[in-house]
Structure formats: C-alpha cells, structure tokens
Amino acid sequence: MLRPVSAGIISGLVAFTSSFVVVLAGLEAVGASPAQAASGLLAVSVLMGLCSMLLSLRTRLPITVAWSTPGAALLAATGAVDGGWPAAVGAFVLVGVLIVLTGLVPALGALMARIPTPIAQAMLAGVLFQLRLGPVLGVAANPLAVAPVIVVWALAQRLSPRWASPLAFLAASVVIVVSLTAAPSPSAAPPLLPAVELTVPTLTVGAGVGVALPLYLVTMAAQNVPGVAVMRSLGYEVPWRASMVTTGLGTMIGAPIGGHGVNLAAITAALAAGPEAGEDRQRRWIASTASGVVLVLCGLGATAFAQLIALAPEGVIPAVAGLALLGTFVASLRSALAEPEEQLPAGVTVLIAASGIAVAGISAAFWALLVGLALGALLRAGRRTGSAHSG
Template identity: 50%
Template structure:
C-alpha cells in the first residue's frame, strides 16, 4: 500500500504549492483580513480531506477533492466589487447551495453541462487573462524577484513539468523571506479558524456567487469527471460527489471555504496507474492526500504571512504561471468552433475588462453579453 500513499502525498503537495497563494490573494481581494484568509485556507484543506477520505472509502474509488482554483481566480478578478467580507461569505454560501442542488436535482446538473462551451470557456479565459498577464508585469515592476521565479518555472517546464509551479513558488518564498523577513517574523503564524457571519447582498451574489458556481462546475467538476472516465472509472457517483461537495461548501463558507469540488489535475495523479497498478487499490491515494492536506493546512498562518508580506504582483504572477494551462484549455474550448468565435470573443473581452456596472462584476456581464450575441447570431442564421 506504500505506492498509493506516496502518490497521494505527491498529489497533495503539488496541488497545495501550485495554488495556495491564489487562494489567499483571492480571499484578501474580497475583504478578508490575513487571519480570515488563513482560516479559509485551513478550512478548505480540512474539508477536502474529509470529502476525499469518506467518499473514496465509501465507493472504493480514487475520489480526490480540491478547492476551486478557477474560483479563487474569480475572487481575485472580483476585487472592487466588494470589500465587505461578510457579503463575500454570503456569496460563497449561495455557491454551495447551488452545487448541492446540482447534485440533488439531475435536471440542473444536465443544464450546467449544456452551457455553451464558447461562453463557459471564454468566461473562464476572461477571468484568467489578467492573472496570466501578471508574470509580464512582475518582470517590469519587481525584476529581482520575478526573474528567478520565471527562469526556474521555464527550466522545469522543460525537465519536470509537474514540479514547475511548486518550484517557482519555492523560489518566490525564498525571495519574499529575504526581502521581507521582518514582516514575516512579526506576523502570527498559527492559523485560527475564524467564523464570519454571512451577509446577503444581491449584487455580490450575482457578480461573485453565480460566476463562482459556474466556473467551479465548468472548470473543475466537469473536467474532474472526464479524468475519472478516462482512467476507466465508468460508475462514478456523480450525485453523491456534487451534493457532498456542495454541502461541504455550505458548512465551510462562514469560515472562508469559498468552493469545494472534484479535483481534476490531482485526480489524474491519484487515480492513474502511477498510484497503483490495481485500480481497486487506488482509493488509498486520496485518503493519504487528504491527511497531507490537513498537515499543510496547519501552515496556513505562515503561508498567509508570506503572501501578505510579498509585493502583490509577485503573488499574482506565480498564480498566473500556475494557470497558463487552464487559460489554454479555456481558449481552446471557447474558439474551437468557427461559427461561435465571435460569441466567445465578446464574452472574453467583457469579462477581461473588469467593468463593474450597478455593483455587478464583469464575469456576469460577460455571460449576458455572450448569451445575447449567441441568440442574435443564431436567429440571423436561421
């Protein structure tokens, strides 16, 4: 059983190192204090560990879970929509309710999988474009810190792609400690789970909660199911996965857990042949990964101190490096079909613009604009 345990540990280390900074930056962007951001990171680690352990054991399948990395990008992109963290928590809770309903109500699940890919892919790409531009901006604004990060990422992208982003994050951490050691040392390093009562603001729910739900479904859950299917798992308990992750999000939301979902990238690490030659024994990998996530979550205070001590552009730059593959996938999905490329282009441009109208952010308006253009062009074609 050593092989799946090692696979689970590697998967958790890779998943955590690749995107924990984006999680913290996203929570801070919507009004969280450093302590609240640390609480969110720790809560997400614990919640996904419980989901992976319980469901993998129950169904004897390698069901790994994660926080929504595209969802964290939505939080970063929503900066300026709200600085009321309670309202953001209310949006997290609504996202969890929608995820739960998707699992319990098959019709909604089918509807979510039928969102036109040009619109869903373009919305995801539009959210990620400003973040993926950050490495270029960081090279200009913080060259001494950014150049080593990008060089290490580029070298390992060639030699060991799985470790490119974690290694880049490690180099960034070293740079942050060297240049901001006093700020890191003075920060509280022990994470404390903090309860934030939700507030329900219609504009924040529409501009944050709804896009968070859509990108979590389209950018994480749907690819996660596809990965499991590719690995040969045909009888995946989709309803249990969606309902459980949605319910876990509802419980975790007041503590900063913005969205939980089926993993995609780490699912391939923990559910493939590298985890164990026998598919029936691979379920141990997500369990081991969950334990590792809990241990990593205990470093949330230190991780938040590092992120808050760093130049913001450097953190977003590392996140941008981690999201290039997701951006590429979104662009391919958006522009693959020639007849709907204008629809995708309009959606992407509106979302990437970052405009806020009537207190509602650009992710929602991009969906609206894309839907209108698709309706008009389809009507004209008919």
C-alpha cells in the same frame, strides 16, 4: 501499498502548493482581511482533504477533492463586493446550496449542460487575463526578485511540468528569505498557528448575481464536469449525486470560516487515479485518501503560509499566481475558440470578462456571460433562419 501512498502524497502537495497563492489573493480581493483569508485557506484545505477521504473510503474509488483555482481567480478579478466580505461569504454559501441542488435535482444539472462550453470557457479565460499579466508586470517592476521565479518555472516546464508551479513557489520562498535577511528584524514574531475567523454571512443582489452565479458556473464548468471526465477516461465512474452533495455541503460548512468552495479535482485528479498510484486499480483509493491527509496537514499551516506571502517583495506573488494560472488560461482559451460558429460570441465574452467593469454592482463575469449567451443565441437563430430560407 507504497506506490498509492507516495502518489497520494505527491497529489496533495501539488494540489496545495501549486495555487494556494491564488486562493489567498482571491479572498483578499473580495474583502477578506489577511487573517480572514488565512482562515479561508485553512477551511478549504481541511475540507477538501476530509471530503477526499470520505468519498474514497465510502466508494473505494480514487476520488480527489480540490478547491476551485479558477474560482479563486474569478474572485481576484471581481474585486470589492457589494456588501463587503460578509456578502462574499453569503455568496459562497449560495454556491454550496446550488451545488447540492445540482446533485439532487437532475433538471438543474441538465440546465447547466445547456450553457455552451465555449461561452463558459470564454468567461473563465477573460477572468484569468488580468491575473496572467502578473509575471510580465512583476519582472518589469522588480526584475531581480521576479526573474529567478520565472526562470525556475520555465526550466521545470521543460523537465517536469507537474512540479512547475510548486517549484516556482519554492523559488519565491527563497527570494523572500533572501530579502528578509537584508531587512530589519520585526519587533514581534507573526502568528503562525492556525486560527479560525468566523463571519456571519449576508447576501446582496450584487454578490448573488455577480459572485455566486459566476463562481457556481466556473466551478461546474472548470472543475466538476472535467473532473468526472478525467476519472471516466481512467476507467472510474464518479457517483455524481454523492460527489455533488458532499462537496456542496463542504462548501456551505467552509463558507463562514472564509472558504470559497470545494469541488471535484480536475487537473490533479489523474495523480491519484492513474498508473502512478499502482498497477492494482482496486487499491488506488488509498492514494486519494493519503492525498486527503496531506491536504489537512497543509491546511493546518495556512496561517504560516499566509505570513510568508505577506513578506514577499513587490511583484513576486502576482508572478507566482500568474504562472500557476497559465495552463488553465491556455486550456480555457483553446476551448472557447475551438468551435468556429461560437468564436465571435466567445471572443466578445472574453473581452467583457477581461475588462473588469462592474455595472450596478454586478461583476464583469456575469455581464460577459449574459452578453455572450445572448449574442450566441442571436447568431444561431440567424443561421437557422438563413438555412430555412435557402431550403
């Protein structure tokens, strides 16, 4: 019993502390106020904990649910949305609907599977590019505050890579506390108790096409599909329909509270489903259940975490976010360029997504995906024609 519980606690702590900064940054980028962003962090944390517990208890499988860190990074790169924060919330609801439909309608899942993996991963790599500059720009702007965070992260990568991002956040917290000791005391204590901020969803064409569609594709390509693959490699078959319906409904419920969505865990999936959760494979579901409890408790501290982030010196938080996304950026870039025949359209996709341009109120991620798919189709048609003529 002890090993599954301890593995679950580690899984929950790593899942939350490694990238909650990215979640807050993404929500504020698409129009959320600090209070609304804290509410969104509360929503996704509690919901991914509850969904983890529900799926684990129902299936007796170590299924863990997470927020989409790549999805949050996409929001941070997208910026202001046509229609403001209510339209972004409407896009989150639409993503939940699409995920539910993916579980219920096999044809939709088959359609998603036809999108070339290099193009989807290239879009993600381009989206992450600007955020990856955070450590570089931060150390140039504020070296005394940012350099210790980078050093701690680098040493952790050498000694215990799993804890690199959480330890970088811990180092950032120390930097924040030290900086506050030299600052005048605030006249009033900031709010620390969890608070829910409700938003009535609306939906615009720009938000639907420029936010919902890329967010859905990133969630599927970078979270749900790899999450199933990780679990399969560990000998577990994830119930696809139940998982998609559960996480899709969770996304729809959390959207009006500010959450951008929940999905199957990919990076942290092995923490609760691997050997560290005990030799008895039939009892590893206890680890994912314990992870869910930890995530709910972390979510209740969302307002306090958001307040801590708001007090950070210049450059510290972008550096933490950039370091948290480095592994995802490298993996997506490697996957994008893995197939020689797809390298050119994938490269174009990366460049357009990294540009951050918005045309007709629609984000660069959508245009990157559209151009990459079109160029890839054109080149494949040309190769088929050439092969037919040579035959």
